[in-house]
Amino acid sequence: MGDVFRALADPTRRALLDELQERDGQTLFELCTRLIQRHGVGSSRQAVSQHLEVLEQAGLVRTRREGRYKFHHLDTSPLRAIVERWRLDTEEGPCGSP
């Protein structure tokens, strides 16, 4: 639980999640490249790799190996736990507004 928030606390990691939401299943180098081009974040390969480790440990990213490539997939299920923790859905959610 705390790992999820700690992972989301970093802007580079949030940019990684945004990038994966837009295009799922990217490799490390793809993410490095698109992070600079589309998000203006200029981090080294090792830095991004360590960020992805943190995201994976938090359960926000799942990986799949294939040969020498490692694809990263977004998993938003830990975020739903946040919604339920502070009951964000039962007060005046965007679904059933009477």
Next chain:
Amino acid sequence: MGDVFRALADPTRRALLDELQERDGQTLFELCTRLIQRHGVGSSRQAVSQHLEVLEQAGLVRTRREGRYKFHHLDTSPLRAIVERWRLDTEEGPCGSP
């Protein structure tokens, strides 16, 4: 935005939010006492005060002064921004399941 996640990354601060959700409008000393009794967190007064400052800066807690007392109120609206950022409500939310 980043301030919200950074504030939520700390377990003591999450306990403070839980405590405020259960009983809104508490003072600093009330929160210190109940943090030990109900959450098992033994932090000093200054530590809790600094945590509340972080939460207030993140917009998760709003304060109201009255004489020598300062009441703290929970505000979950920054958390709703999280829900909308990763579209947690439009995929298969707990409201309108077809």
Next chain:
DNA sequence: TCGACAGGCAAGCAGGAACTTGCGTATCGT
């Protein structure tokens, strides 16, 4: 087979976060 590519491991460093310590200020009760 050999070089290039994709990624991993680990030590080290600079900056920040959390907590403590000590003192200061404003408010309330008596």
Next chain:
DNA sequence: ACGATACGCAAGTTCCTGCTTGCCTGTCGA
């Protein structure tokens, strides 16, 4: 008025985090 209460401010300490640096492993193409 005076002490007690509720809280604020600021420096110092310790620990964690993010990033770099350097080297290593595994995989693919020519």
